[in-house]
Amino acid sequence: GESxxxxxxxxxxxxxxxSIINCAYSNSASDYFIWYKQESGKGPQxxxxxxxxxxxxxxxxxxxxxxxxxKHLSLQIAATQPGDSAVYFCAERTGANNLFFGTGTRLxxxx
Amino acid sequence: xxxxxxxxxxxxxxxxQSMTLQCTQDMNHNYMYWYxxxxxMGLKLIYYSVGAGITDKGEVPNGYNVSRSTTEDFPLxxxxxxxxxxxxxxxxxxxxxxxxxxxxxxxxxxxx
Numbered sequence: 001g002e003s004x005x006x007x008x009x010x011x012x013x014x015x016x017x018x019s020i021i022n023c024a025y026s027n028s029a030s031d032y033f034i035w036y037k038q039e040s041g042k043g044p045q046x047x048x049x050x051x052x053x054x055x056x057x058x059x060x061x062x063x064x065x066x067x068x069x070x071k072h073l074s075l076q077i078a079a080t081q082p083g084d085s086a087v088y089f090c091a092e093r094t095g096a097n098n099l100f101f102g103t104g105t106r107l108x109x110x111x
Numbered sequence: 112x113x114x115x116x117x118x119x120x121x122x123x124x125x126x127x128q129s130m131t132l133q134c135t136q137d138m139n140h141n142y143m144y145w146y147x148x149x150x151x152m153g154l155k156l157i158y159y160s161v162g163a164g165i166t167d168k169g170e171v172p173n174g175y176n177v178s179r180s181t182t183e184d185f186p187l188x189x190x191x192x193x194x195x196x197x198x199x200x201x202x203x204x205x206x207x208x209x210x211x212x213x214x215x216x217x218x219x220x221x222x223x
Contacts (some may be wrong), residue, residue, distance in 0.1 A: 032209065043115075043201050043214035089153055098169060099212060101152070101153030 012108045019077040021105050023090035026071060030092040035064060035075045047075070047088075077086045077107075085103065085109045113137050115215035117202045122184045124192040132187040132218050134202030142205045143168075143185040144212065145177065147198040154201060160185055161208075192222045 013019045025033070030053045031052040036044035050064045052071075057064050063076040073090050087106050091099040118133045131218040135141065141162050146154040156169030174196055176188040185204075189196060202215040204217075 001121075038213075041217075043203075043216050046211050046213065049211060055195070091153075098156045098159070099154075101155075103151065103153050 001088070009103070010106045010108070013080050015082060015109050015111050017078060017080055019075075019080045019106065019107060019109075021075045021077075021088050021090075023073040023075075023102055024071060025090075025092045027092065027094050027100075028068075028071065030094050031045065032093040033066060033073050034091045034093075035062075035073075036089045036091065036101075037084075038089060038099070038104070040086075044089060071106055080107075080109050082109045082111055115199070115202055115204055115213055117215040117218050119218060120216070121219045123223060126192060126194065126222060127163070128192050129188070129190050130192070130220075131189075132200055132202070132220075134187065134215060135183050135184045135202040136185075136202075136213075137183065138204060138206070138213070139182065140204035140206050140213075142207060142210075142212075143179065144203040144205075145175070145185070145187045146201045146203060147171065148201060148215075148217075149198050157187065157200075166213070189220075194222050196220065197222045 034049040035047040037047050038044045048059045048062050048064050050066050055066050061078045065074045087104040089101050089104045091101045115161050117138045144159045145157040148154045158177040160166045160207050166177050200218045203212045205212045
């Protein structure tokens with residue numbers, strides 16, 4: 001079956017430091033991956049995505065890295081700010097009409 | 112654009128009652144989804160629709176029904192509410208299968 005998991009359930013970082021959130025997936029057929037940010041009491045918000053034919057994609061202050069060899073995905077947030085505090089989910093799509101979500105990592109930014 | 116709009120935001124139901132969660136999107140997206148999120152967990156797909164008149168089951172469809180009579184609306188129906196259906200429900204939409212999924216703000220449902 002599908003397995004999308006996160007290595008660390010919580011992560012605390014100092015304001016201004018870089019954050020790295022990791023995610024493992026088990027389905028080698030997954031061809032599309034997304035990172036979502038979910039603030040308390042709100043719906044998931046799209047951050048960045050990457051297709052399996054890429055190994056790196058950059059956005060504004062965020063970078064997603066994909067290592068298909070070890071089925072690993074990471075989200076890097078540069079110069080972390082208090083507003084980045086949230087739960088971050090990775091999700092994978094296998095080509096079917098569904099996203100499989102991990103359980104999430106709670107990022108806390110310490111001022 | 113308002114994006115994906117869900118109502119109600121909060122609801123308390125008694126066991127055995129029924130209700131409908133409303134969802135509408137104004138982005139002319141073909142695909143719509145209903146997810147549930149239990150405390151400390153990721154989202155699980157209940158039902159989805161690839162277009163008006165077409166619906167399909169997701170991972171956890173039991174106890175729910177949906178309809179898609181228009182492109183904009185995708186209501187979720189709970190016929191006989193059970194405590195196991197206490198959860199946060201998210202409606203979402205995407206232009207097509209390979210496009211970004213956009214979520215609504217969520218509906219908090221408690222069954223007592």
